[in-house]
Amino acid sequence: MVRREEVHDVPTKQVDAKAERALRRRAEILRAAVQLFQEDGYHSTTTHAVADRAGISVGLIYQYFGNKEDLLRAAIVDILGEFRDRIPVAMDEAGDDPEARLRSGFRTLVAVIDEKPEATVLSYRESMTLSREGRDELKKLEVETAEPFRRAIEDGIRSGAFRAVDADLVVHNLLLVAHGWALKHWRLSTWLDLDTYVQRELDLVLGAIRP
Amino acid sequence: MVRREEVHDVPTKQVDAKAERALRRRAEILRAAVQLFQEDGYHSTTTHAVADRAGISVGLIYQYFGNKEDLLRAAIVDILGEFRDRIPVAMDEAGDDPEARLRSGFRTLVAVIDEKPEATVLSYRESMTLSREGRDELKKLEVETAEPFRRAIEDGIRSGAFRAVDADLVVHNLLLVAHGWALKHWRLSTWLDLDTYVQRELDLVLGAIRP
Amino acid sequence: MVRREEVHDVPTKQVDAKAERALRRRAEILRAAVQLFQEDGYHSTTTHAVADRAGISVGLIYQYFGNKEDLLRAAIVDILGEFRDRIPVAMDEAGDDPEARLRSGFRTLVAVIDEKPEATVLSYRESMTLSREGRDELKKLEVETAEPFRRAIEDGIRSGAFRAVDADLVVHNLLLVAHGWALKHWRLSTWLDLDTYVQRELDLVLGAIRP
């Protein structure tokens, strides 16, 4: 007879399947939430509406998220995390030239924002809704997102590719302008598409910092 | 044409005193509301809290404002109206030179934002909370605010002072950067003061559009 | 013209009327709550049910009580307070003789319990439901209720009217037996009425402590 402990042993495969299923569920719920938060605003979105959109019951939301605010936090962290992860990769693919790195990073930043504009807008609109901890987590991610841009600019300044500008301020502008694509999309999209926006903004920003 | 106040048979003086008192009350309530909206967010602010802060009873709010949303709309319209009114004046005082006009307009814009950062942040955070009509009113004011900037840039392009840039895009950037002073004040203020911010941003923006 | 502050002055009479009305409301709500707590138990009683029974809206409950638990606390404190207030009076009316004082006090105690058996049962059934503070308040009241009985017994022991018994234990028994009238009323009432119960219990208790 097998030891009792072993009775509960389950094939690793099954465990993985379970864990994967759980992750998918979580993502489904989060997607539904982000959609609705964007459509109606965080406060106007009910947990029941999120459950309906995700095709599950209200109760299940609380098995994957602590509460409604946690859902908001996860939604915002989700996109900020994507920024943090994808931008360095894109910049590295662009090689060593500071200007090329900046272009690639900015292009990726706006592209990610264009993929999930709702989440970006959310992070502006609702970050005050979060608790102290949630907001601190956000700020940390924001700083991490800014970092590779800052380094590229400082490299450029050192190499003489850029003027001796306030690197932090330029990064601030780059991020603002990137977010602007989501924040003012209703107006920008009347005369610009994504590529043109990226192109023209890069021309402006780089034009301002070239020697 | 008779002024509306005089329709009833009351001495003008008394009417004025009354009207003035009413205006003051309205302003007091609005001020309390803007403070609290900024401190706790629109949704977390109760009408009772606004009444308390303003030193009046809840009921009275409804004599000056239609409902809570109307209070929000008024708060946002208030600052946007100030932009619309003060910027053209500031630009005109700067004379005819497009660059001087831009500088003066931007400086004023950031100054007004610095005076009431709450309201600016509010207009980003809560404009989706407004009804269709409220939002349309906002967009109209936003366009009116942008207009003098756009004209100065186009004048500059025509006169050869600026390159043939996308004027609307530059205005979009100017406004974003101005709002950025309120939106990211927590970070910017760690290394910049108002004047330096204005100066450096103008250098960047103008550097990008000069021939 | 009167000073503004005086404008709000209201006749004292009116203030009293308001305060009195508020007290009546509070009592109405409390009565409804005690009834329902007794009928269905605290946890099975909904705040809506309390409001319905009291003939008011749910919201109003929260203008008079902090929350549902506060309603329970108030209900229990209410009766314990009555014990504390009425028993010393009854004992004093009985004169100086320890036995007469004990009889009178016990008779009153059981009478009050008989008037509001629900509240007595409540204090047994639901006191654990209360928060630490609530329970401490209860214990304090319980001790205050016991005190006059304890003193009468010790007086009797000193004067030789009673044997040298454990006074605290006798008080404990007296209170238990009094509460028993509410706790086991369903059985006791099959063969006893209030007066007989009081009479027989006093005979037993006094028979046990007489020399």
Added chain:
Amino acid sequence: MVRREEVHDVPTKQVDAKAERALRRRAEILRAAVQLFQEDGYHSTTTHAVADRAGISVGLIYQYFGNKEDLLRAAIVDILGEFRDRIPVAMDEAGDDPEARLRSGFRTLVAVIDEKPEATVLSYRESMTLSREGRDELKKLEVETAEPFRRAIEDGIRSGAFRAVDADLVVHNLLLVAHGWALKHWRLSTWLDLDTYVQRELDLVLGAIRP
């Protein structure tokens, strides 16, 4: 007649092992439930918490108990059943003397209560929570517990060992006082231990009914 377990064609030994294991499981769950009911109250105890404490899954609770209330009923019946079973034995061991029988029965009653004070308190606090049937089962057990005491007193009255007191009332008091050891343990234990409590209470009760 075949035992129910044997209906299916399984070796008796295996059935017994199974049945025994099931009984142990049931007892484990019940023990966890009683602990938690006492610590947090019946309503604040979740079935998940019971499962955790018992080291099993929620689902399994429902294989041994019909529902949560059934768990409560079982917990209370458990201790009342122990009263019913152990008291007659203790009294018989004391011989024929009514007073000796009473003493032995009471001592055992308080001892059992002291072993499981939680369950005793539970039966006071939560019996109203039970359904009609559950409460009737409890009352039946209570009467059965009382019966041997009643008989001992009546025997004593007949034999002249006791005065012609109301036997049912004396039993009522005995049970109340015994339960009091659990209900007011927080206060009694400040100056009494179990044996002293039993001793002094017996002295008081017997002192009241001796001729």
Added chain:
DNA sequence: TATGAATGAGTATTCATTCAT
């Protein structure tokens, strides 16, 4: 004008219970 008692619709969250595995 001004008050604030009263309303009651609206909602996040919990938790006993089920059932596919």
Added chain:
DNA sequence: TATGAATGAATACTCATTCAT
């Protein structure tokens, strides 16, 4: 037997708004 993911009914509490005074 045993699991625990999933359900969804139930409920305390809030707060914008009204209206009698």
